[in-house]
Amino acid sequence: MMWLIVLYSCTGGAALLYALYRWVIPAAVQYHGGLALIWHDVIVERMLDTLTQSTRPQRILAAVQKNATRGDPRSVVKAIDHFCRNKEWAMNVGDEKGCILDSVVSEVNPATVLELGTYCGYSTVRIASLLPPNAKLITLEFNPDFAAIARQVIAWAGLEDKVQLVEGASGDWIPKMKEQFGECSLLRKGSVLLADNVICPGAPEYLEFIRSSPRYKSQYFKSHLEYTKVEDGLEKSVFLG
Numbered sequence: 001m002m003w004l005i006v007l008y009s010c011t012g013g014a015a016l017l018y019a020l021y022r023w024v025i026p027a028a029v030q031y032h033g034g035l036a037l038i039w040h041d042v043i044v045e046r047m048l049d050t051l052t053q054s055t056r057p058q059r060i061l062a063a064v065q066k067n068a069t070r071g072d073p074r075s076v077v078k079a080i081d082h083f084c085r086n087k088e089w090a091m092n093v094g095d096e097k098g099c100i101l102d103s104v105v106s107e108v109n110p111a112t113v114l115e116l117g118t119y120c121g122y123s124t125v126r127i128a129s130l131l132p133p134n135a136k137l138i139t140l141e142f143n144p145d146f147a148a149i150a151r152q153v154i155a156w157a158g159l160e161d162k163v164q165l166v167e168g169a170s171g172d173w174i175p176k177m178k179e180q181f182g183e184c185s186l187l188r189k190g191s192v193l194l195a196d197n198v199i200c201p202g203a204p205e206y207l208e209f210i211r212s213s214p215r216y217k218s219q220y221f222k223s224h225l226e227y228t229k230v231e232d233g234l235e236k237s238v239f240l241g
């Protein structure tokens with residue numbers, strides 16, 4: 001009888017902990033940016049890394065390999081969004097802001113895109129799949145583990161010919177790219193900048209600069225932090241020359 005009570009309380013305790021982890025805490029933090037990031041990006045990630053002896057990017061790659069069709073970028077995006085909404089949050093631009101990203105890429109129809117921060121290649125796949133033929137995307141990532149996963153995600157989407165993934169820090173590479181592009185520098189009249197996470201975690205200095213500079217026409221697209229209800233948005237800025 002005693003054992004039965006212990007067993008019942010262990011099972012009950014485990015169920016309660018699971019409910020807290022799976023539903024109660026995520027629901028409680030989903031309107032608060034700081035708490036949401038601490039919960040998803042620190043506590044849950046470390047806990048799952050320890051329990052599964054794998055990393056979040058590795059788990060994202062596994063979800064892609066299991067659920068997405070090779071050579072089909074949209075199925076890769078869908079598999080990552082499904083994983084991150086239902087299993088484990090991750091810092092991709094996500095489905096909601098991703099639609100804004102898609103519409104900006106389609107409107108601008110760029111010949112060259114420079115992306116700063118690849119992570120697992122989610123936004124890279126979104127952007128590259130919308131580029132016109134012969135256009136190319138250079139994406140920079142300074143974390144070699146993320147870059148290794150992103151290469152596989154991009155290859156799974158069949159986009160490796162359109163994407164050049166450069167491993168390194170933007171502060172090191174941007175001056176080198178400027179040299180490579182010569183006097184034209186990186187921006188020319190009409191170039192479009194699109195910045196993510198300008199509200200959460202936030203980029204107040206960037207927003208102040210870009211909105212007050214007479215050299216840019218800037219517009220804010222209100223949305224939500226990926227896979228949550230916390231306000232976040234994208235800032236689109238056109239370089240006026």
Ligand SMILES: C[S@@+](CC[C@H](N)C(=O)[O-])C[C@H]1O[C@@H](n2cnc3c(N)ncnc32)[C@H](O)[C@@H]1O
Binds near residue numbers: 091093143146
């Ligand atoms: C928010 S994540 C990018 C998400 C990605 N764009 C997406 O939507 O799928 C930011 C990434 O930028 C990388 N990063 C941060 N600072 C960087 C820098 N100075 N140079 C290159 N990569 C950087 C981080 O390692 C991280 O992978």
